[in-house]
Amino acid sequence: MATLSAEHDQRSADETAAPEAVVVRFAGDSGDGMQLTGGQFTLSTALAGNDLATFPDFPAEIRAPQGTLFGVSAFQINFGSSEITTAGDAPDVLVAMNPAALKTNVQALKPGGLVIADTGEFNKRNLEKAKYDVSPLDDGSLARWDVLAFDISALTLEAVKPFGLGNKEALRCKNMWTLGLALWMFDRDRQPLVDWLNAKFKKNPILAEANIAALNAGHAYGETAELAGP
Numbered sequence: 001m002a003t004l005s006a007e008h009d010q011r012s013a014d015e016t017a018a019p020e021a022v023v024v025r026f027a028g029d030s031g032d033g034m035q036l037t038g039g040q041f042t043l044s045t046a047l048a049g050n051d052l053a054t055f056p057d058f059p060a061e062i063r064a065p066q067g068t069l070f071g072v073s074a075f076q077i078n079f080g081s082s083e084i085t086t087a088g089d090a091p092d093v094l095v096a097m098n099p100a101a102l103k104t105n106v107q108a109l110k111p112g113g114l115v116i117a118d119t120g121e122f123n124k125r126n127l128e129k130a131k132y133d134v135s136p137l138d139d140g141s142l143a144r145w146d147v148l149a150f151d152i153s154a155l156t157l158e159a160v161k162p163f164g165l166g167n168k169e170a171l172r173c174k175n176m177w178t179l180g181l182a183l184w185m186f187d188r189d190r191q192p193l194v195d196w197l198n199a200k201f202k203k204n205p206i207l208a209e210a211n212i213a214a215l216n217a218g219h220a221y222g223e224t225a226e227l228a229g230p
Contacts, residue, residue, distance in 0.1 A: 021080030023088035024182070027105045028097030029066055030059045030073045033175035038075025040179060040196065044188040045079045052079035053088070067121075067129040072104045095178060097121060097152070099130035106142070114146045116181070118174070120153025148227065152177055152218075159217035163210040173214035180218025185227050190219060 024041070026034045035056055045052050057074040064071030078088030090110040096102035098121040106115065122135050136142055137149050156177045160170045176197075183190055194212055201208035221227075 020082045021078055021088070022093070022186070023076065023078045023091045024093045024095070024186075025074055025076040025091040025105060025108075026095045026097075026178070026182075027072055027074040027101035028095075028175075029100070030064070030071050031066060032073070032097045033172070034073045034075050034097070037175040037179050037182075038077060040193055041182055041188070042077055043196075044183060044192060045077065045186075047192055048188055050079040050081065051083055052077055054078075055088075065129070067098055067100055067126045069100045069104055069130060072101050074101070074105060095182070097174065097178070099126050099132055099136070102136060103130045103132065106136075106145070109145055111144050112146065114148065115142060116178075117147065117149040118152035118178075119149050120151040122149075150221075155217060155221065156214050159214045160210040163206050163213070165206075165210055169207075170210070173211050176211045176214040177218035177221075180215040180220075181222045181227070182218075183215075184219045184222030190215060 026038045026041070028034045035058075038054065038056065042052060042054055055076045057076065059071045059073050076088060076091060090108055091105075091113060092110055093114045093116065094102075094105055094109045095116045096105065097118050102115070102117060109115065117137060119137065122137055127133075127135055137147065152174055153171060156174045157167070157170050159177060160173050163170075165173075176193075179193065180190070182188070183193070193215060197208050197211045197215070198205075201211065
């Protein structure tokens with residue numbers, strides 16, 4: 001019996017151990033900056049010493065109307081402690097910035113995987129564009145996955161409010177808020193991203209400060225809510 005118990009304990013430990021590799025997919029409208037978000041998360045992952053492979057997925061129609069299924073842009077990264085040879089098949093985590101991004105990507109997500117959704121974009125107009133009759137966040141259709149749904153749009157607007165940006169410019173910082181959350185969830189260093197933003201917006205320090213504020217706000221949200229990656 002002692003042997004059986006030891007074997008059971010070992011199996012339990014193996015099942016709860018951290019996975020050797022994780023696949024994350026960022027998806028949103030072509031204007032949401034998903035390629036940039038994925039690229040900068042990739043940079044942070046490389047600096048953390050992980051092996052990785054990436055796959056950028058561009059919109060089916062370059063100038064598709066905003067919020068439509070044909071305008072979804074995605075970026076997938078597979079990273080881990082062992083050798084990574086492909087960008088991965090089924091994601092463990094899907095970050096969906098709008099209903100169209102969710103609809104075109106959620107079926108690829110592993111059963112029991114995590115959906116992170118921006119409820120601020122799940123309004124009637126965007127749901128109709130994505131061919132949803134009702135919000136999938138409310139109808140139980142996502143029951144096979146874990147779902148974290150919160151208003152990233154509103155949280156971003158609040159974070160960058162002190163910098164006096166217009167609504168459109170302020171919402172462009174959403175990808176940095178989302179990146180900050182991902183950095184917290186996977187224990188990545190923010191400083192290289194802060195340095196990159198300062199360099200990118202060297203001629204417009206207000207934009208640099210706003211994006212850094214959004215990055216820090218997303219990171220703080222993850223810390224406060226005690227969110228963690230798989």
